[in-house]
Amino acid sequence: MLIMLPGPIQLHERVIRAMCRQMIGHRSADFAEILKFCGEMMKEVFGTNNEVYFISGSGTAGVEAGIASFSKVGKFVTLENGKFGERMGEIAERYTEVERLRFEWGQPIDLEKLKEALEKGAKAVAFVHNETSTGMLNPAEEIAKIAKKFDALTIMDAITSAGGDYVKMDEWGIDVAVVGTQKCLGAPPGLAAVAVSERAWQFYNPKCPLYLDLKAYKKKLPELQTPYTPAVPLFFALEEALKMIKEEGMENRVKRHRKLAKAVREWAVNAGLKLFPQPDKFSDYSNTVTAINIPAGTTEKELRDALRKEYGIVISGGQDKVKGKIFRIATMGSIGKFEVMAVLTAIEDILLRKNLIKPALEFARKELQP
Numbered sequence: 001m002l003i004m005l006p007g008p009i010q011l012h013e014r015v016i017r018a019m020c021r022q023m024i025g026h027r028s029a030d031f032a033e034i035l036k037f038c039g040e041m042m043k044e045v046f047g048t049n050n051e052v053y054f055i056s057g058s059g060t061a062g063v064e065a066g067i068a069s070f071s072k073v074g075k076f077v078t079l080e081n082g083k084f085g086e087r088m089g090e091i092a093e094r095y096t097e098v099e100r101l102r103f104e105w106g107q108p109i110d111l112e113k114l115k116e117a118l119e120k121g122a123k124a125v126a127f128v129h130n131e132t133s134t135g136m137l138n139p140a141e142e143i144a145k146i147a148k149k150f151d152a153l154t155i156m157d158a159i160t161s162a163g164g165d166y167v168k169m170d171e172w173g174i175d176v177a178v179v180g181t182q183k184c185l186g187a188p189p190g191l192a193a194v195a196v197s198e199r200a201w202q203f204y205n206p207k208c209p210l211y212l213d214l215k216a217y218k219k220k221l222p223e224l225q226t227p228y229t230p231a232v233p234l235f236f237a238l239e240e241a242l243k244m245i246k247e248e249g250m251e252n253r254v255k256r257h258r259k260l261a262k263a264v265r266e267w268a269v270n271a272g273l274k275l276f277p278q279p280d281k282f283s284d285y286s287n288t289v290t291a292i293n294i295p296a297g298t299t300e301k302e303l304r305d306a307l308r309k310e311y312g313i314v315i316s317g318g319q320d321k322v323k324g325k326i327f328r329i330a331t332m333g334s335i336g337k338f339e340v341m342a343v344l345t346a347i348e349d350i351l352l353r354k355n356l357i358k359p360a361l362e363f364a365r366k367e368l369q370p
Contacts, residue, residue, distance in 0.1 A: 002313045004343050006132040006160060006289040006330040008182040008189050011237075015187060015334075018240035019233045026232055032224035034239050038193075039221075041242040044250060045185070046158070046177050046195045047168035053217035055192045056231040059159040059180025062192030064091050065212035066155050066176040067126060071095040073153045073203035074123035079109050079143065082131035083319050084157060092126055095205070105321050106134040106277040106291070108284060114146055124153035124203075130161035133319050135277045135291030135328065137165070137284050144172040153203060159183055163245065164257040164288045164332055175200040181234065184257065184288055186333035187241040190234045244334065257287050260331035260340050263367035264290040267344050271351075271360035276326045289330045291318075295356045300324050303350060311346040337368045 003010040024030045035054070042052040055061050067076070067088070076096055078089040081103040089100040099117050103109055114125065125147045129140045140156060147154045155176040158167050162177070164184030169177045175197040182189035196214060204215060216227040245253060265285060268275060276291035277284075294300050300317040304327065307313045316328040329343055344364050351357045 002311075002339060002342060004313060004315050004330050004335075004339065006183070006316055006328060006332065007180065009186065009330065009333040010335055010339065011188065012186060012241075012244065012334040014244065015237050015240050019188070019237045021233075021236050023232055026230050027225060031230075031232065031235070034235050035224045035226070038235065038238055038242055041246060042179075042193050042195070045162050045167065045179070045245065047166075048170045048177070048195050050169065050195045050197050051218065051221060052193050052195045053214055053221065054226060054230065054235075055194065055212065055217070056190065056226070056228070056234070057192055058189060059157070059178060059183075059192050060087065061212060062178035062180065062194045063088060063157050063159075064209070065192070065214050066178055066194055066196075067091050068095050068208035068212055069205060069214040070124070070153060070155070070176065070200050070203045071208065072205040075099065075121060076124045076126055077101060077114065077117040077122040079103075079114065079125065079127040079138070081105060081107055081109055081134065081136060081138070082128065083133035084131055084159070085128045088126045088128065088157060095208070106136060108136070108280045109138055109143070111139070111142060111146060114143065118146065118150040118152055122152065124155065126155040126157075128157040129167070130158070130165065130286050130288060132160045132286065132289045132328070132330075134322070135275065135286045135289055136279060137161070137286045139284065140174070141168075141172045144174055148173050153200060160286075160288050160332070163253070165254055169195055181238050181241070184332045185238065185241050186244065187238045188234055190231050191238055256336070257331060259367060260335065261285070261287040261290060263340055263364040264329050264331060264344065266367050267348075267360050267364035268292050270363040271348065271357040273357060276322065288332045289328050291326050291328045293326055294324070295351065297354055297356045298351070300327055303327055303347070306350045307346055310350070311342075313343050313346050315343065340364065340368065
């Protein structure tokens with residue numbers, strides 16, 4: 001089975017084998033060594049000198065930890081142009097006053113509306129960097145610049161960008177950044193990493209949920225421990241995945257992800273398909289997942305079922321508001337030219353049989369040349 005989902009992703013054999021080790025004590029020196037390596041590598045992935053804390057939970061657990069732990073800052077404004085932006089708004093509502101700025105899915109964020117919200121007194125901005133539900137890359141650097149002018153805290157969901165696209169937490173001025181392991185890092189689901197600036201601790205809320213209280217993780221980090229029992233096999237896998245990132249180099253990794261995504265977009269457009277997101281700039285397309293409108297004459301279910309049954313390939317459909325309207329091809333983790341050409345060849349075969357597209361593999365092949 002070839003998994004081309006925007007998480008969980010296809011695992012490299014090295015990562016799979018790493019998980020199969022015998023257990024070790026999570027208070028042992030062996031585990032401390034793993035945690036130290038993972039923390040140092042994640043600083044590079046996040047583009048930060050800030051400490052990084054690991055939670056045994058999904059990326060959403062990391063986002064909730066970041067919002068809840070620093071909710072004492074006051075009123076939040078959330079930027080929502082997809083499912084995961086909306087989830088940030090739902091989380092923020094549980095802990096503090098929030099103004100939820102909602103935009104059409106697949107449309108760019110109106111930065112003027114952000115300025116207006118901050119002028120009215122919002123003290124923190126929470127947003128998704130890479131919105132996989134729509135295939136949009138939101139302008140993190142511009143958002144952070146605006147927040148800085150109003151001295152507002154910035155909390156960024158980098159769950160599907162860190163490890164696959166540029167994330168420059170310190171350079172951009174992001175206070176809290178979150179990633180989940182099952183996306184671009186190339187590891188299994190179940191761990192979240194949260195990087196936190198020193199400034200953010202001014203707004204720590206001791207009434208946040210006990211398990212998601214980042215101060216507990218901060219307290220244990222000097223001992224190279226986590227406050228609660230960690231998912232040890234997932235740390236084995238993450239350590240190996242991060243070793244692979246170190247070997248490849250972050251710059252090369254970002255370039256690979258961008259090349260793969262561009263190949264998918266070029267194929268789709270030249271095949272006569274329409275990309276779902278409609279950003280202001282070409283650079284605002286996601287570089288880790290491509291969202292494409294379902295052409296008239298077939299359905300999302302028919303396409304995905306045919307891919308699975310005929311080719312053993314799994315892709316994603318749409319969620320919530322766009323369920324049944326789009327399909328999504330992820331280009332995350334350790335995949336390369338082979339996997340991308342395999343999924344595009346299979347989709348093209350299925351859609352050509354119904355005369356719904358034009359042959360366009362040559363355009364993807366051209367983009368994937370060394």
